[in-house]
Amino acid sequence: MVNIHQIKEEICDMGRRLYNKGFAAANDGNISYRIDENRVVCTPTQICKGFMKPDDICIVDMEGNQISGNRKRTSEIFLHLKIMKERPEVKSVLHCHPPYATAFGIAREAIPQCVLPEVDIYMGDVPIADYAIPGGDELASTILPFIHKSDIIVLANHGTVSLGPTVEKAYWMTELLDAYCRILMLSRQLGKVSYFNKEEAEDLLKLKGQWGIKDPRADIENCELCANDIFRDSWKETGVGHRAFDPPRFRRNDPEPCGCVSNPILNNESVSLEKQNDKNADQEALIKAITERVLEALKK
Ligand SMILES: [Zn+2]
DSSP: OOOHHHHHHHHHHHHHHHHHTTSSOTTOOEEEEEEETTEEEEOBSSOOGGGOOGGGOEEEETTSOEEEOSSOBOTTHHHHHHHHHHOTTOOEEEEEOOHHHHHHHHHTBOOOOSSOHHHHHHTOOOOEEOOOOTTSHHHHHHHGGGTTTOSEEEETTTEEEEEESSHHHHHHHHHHHHHHHHHHHHHHHHTOOOOOOHHHHHHHHHHHHHTTOOOGGGGSTTOBTTTTOSSGGGHHHHTOBOSSOOOOOOBTTOSSSSSOSOOHHHHHHOOOHHHHHHHHHHHHHHHHHHHHHHHHHHHO
C-alpha cells in the first residue's frame, strides 16, 4: 500500500531540488506520481516548485479530474496521464526547463553520444520533440512517438520531460541530461570534443546489454553507434541536426574501422570547424609548395 503523504513529501523534496538546480524558474515545471490504477498525485498550477508543502499537492483521476487538494492541479497533467497510459510501468513524470538541455532544444542540435560512459549507459540517445504550445493536446502528440525508446525527451524551444518508476529516478534523468549538455558545451568551448572510438563504443553497448539496460541501438542492424540515428527520422520535421557537434559515423558490425559509411544528410548539414580548419591548412600548404616551386624555377 502506497503511503500518500510520503509521496507528497517526496514530490516537495524533488521540487526543491529542481528549483535549487535552476531547472524551474518562478512557477515553471510540474511533477506527478501514479499511486494506483486510477489516481495520480501531482503538483498544483501557479506555485514555485522550490517551496511546496505536502498540503499543496493535488490528487487527480486518470482523466485529469481533481479528486482532492486545496489548489488547482497543473494544466500539464494531461501530458503526464497520456504518458502513464502509454507506458503503465512509468509511475512518475517530471517536466521542467533545465537550461543546458533546453539550449539544445532551441538550437535544434542533436545531443551526441560516445562522450561520457555513464551517460551512454544510463541515458542513451535523447530525442528532441517538435515544438507545440504548452498545456495543449498537441504537446502530448509531439512527445508520445518517443516515449517507448527514451526516458527523457527534450521539447523544442521549451524544456524536458522525464519518466521513471519513482519521482527521484525521473528527476535523475533530468539532472543527468542537463549536466551532460553543460559538459558538452564547456568542452566544445575549449575547442575539442573527443569521442569514443568504435571499439570503446561497442564495449559500452555490450556492457549495457550485460547489465540488462535496453538500448534501441541494439535492435538496429549496422546502426551508427555515436551519431544519433535512433531518432534521425524525426529530424526533417524538427530541423534537428549536427551543426555544433560532429560525432564519428562508424557503424556497429561495420568491417571498416573508420567512419567510411557516409550519410549524405549529415555530410551536407555539418562541416565541422575542425575539418574546415584542416582543409584550409591543407590548401595553404599546397599553395605554399607551388609558390616555392615556381620561385625556384624562376631563379634558374
Ligand atoms: Zn514548461
